[in-house]
Amino acid sequence: MSSVYKNGIIAVMLTLGKIRNLLLKSTIHVLFWLCVYFFYNYFLGYGSENTEYVTRFSLFLMPVTIIVSYVFLFYLIPTYLLANKQGLFVLYSIYTLIISSFFISISVLYGSVLLNYLRIDDSSPLTKTFLFIVLGVYFVVFITITIGLIINNYKSIVKNEDLKNKILQTQLQLKKQELSMLKMQIHPHFLFNSLNTIYGFALKKADQAPEMILKLSNLLDYILYQIEKPTVSLENEINHLEDYISLEKLRFHDTLEVNLIKGDDISEIYIAPMLLIPFVENSFKHGAIIDGSLAIMIAVKRNSEMLFFEVENSVLEKTNDSTGIGLENIQKRLKMLYPNAYTLEINRTDKLFKVQLAININGLKTHKNVDES
DSSP states (O other), rough: OHHHHHHHHHHHHHHHHHHHHHHHHHHHHHHHHHHHHHHHHHHHTTTOHHHHHHHHHHHHHHHHHHHHHHHHIIIHHHIIIIIOHHHHHHHHHHHHHHHHHHHHHHHHHHHHHHHHHTTOOOSSSOOOOOHHHHHHHHHHHHHHHHHHHHHHHHHHHHHHHHHHHHHHHHHHHHHHHHHHHHHHHHHHHHHHHHHHHHHHHHTOOOOOOHHHHHHHHHHHHHHHHHSSSEEEHHHHHHHHHHHHHHHHHHHGGEEEEEEEEEOOTTOOOOOTTTSHHHHHHHHHOOOOTTBBEEEEEEEEEEOEEEEEEEEEOOOTTOOOOOOOOHHHHHHHHHHHTTTTTTEEEEEEEEEEEEEEEEEGGSSSSOOOOSOOO
16 A cells, blocks of 8 residues: 555655656747737837737737747747758758748738737838848747757757766676676685685694784785775785785695795875785696796886886696686686776796786775775
């Protein structure tokens, strides 16, 4: 019952809205034609002393003026001119002008005869010739059409802008959804590797297990909460990157050689969360132990214009091992987050896999209020 009541209220409100709009449009039209009527009084009565005759005579010109204007504005122009039927528009416009000139003549003659019959004055006090009156009527018609076209053009522009805004909002929403899906794909992959490492230590009842759990809890906090923010500080990303490296060092023991190079002056740079860590994760997952060690080099540097991030890891010769969804998702995120503002190079030799990322630093300086609390 409440649903029916609400639907009824909505229907009534919509009806009232339509009535209000109709009354507003009608009022505007009435006011416009009143202005036209006053124009006729001035146009026909200029230089005449019999204002009463001119006032009544102007009324006889109003019907044909309104009809001809509306025929052009609401039928001929939208039906033929705007539909790219210029030939038919010209043809029917000529027909309309011929027919309307006939009715203008009837209006002038009938008005003159009737007003003289009522003996308002013995002679016509009009100071304009018949041709001048016809031209005056068509001038009003032309002005009416011009104003109508300007209003319709303005409405079309506003409607197109609203449509563009809706399309942009839809595209932005889709972009956010796609970005969210990419993040969701990265999270399980990242957590699976970390949990798998802890699981191995738990089976061995190793003393390092509590330390690993603590570091993983920090990473979980970063993934679950910081990831929802548009940007985090580069320092924060690197700190959690170091936690991840520490976890991997506990797993690899002495077989892991990681060289992390951090440049100076990176405190004011902000990046998308979890942007760099998957690159390093990929190097651990697909890197190979050669001569008793897995060698990984990580470098984060900057200059006045660019931020540079580089990861190198050792690989086996001629392996077809895939890099998984990690790098593919990161490339998609980069295209969405930094369009035309980054370069990503991935190179592989017989024994080395190398990723080089450069991002325009102007797009990485943001306000601190978007960073972690």
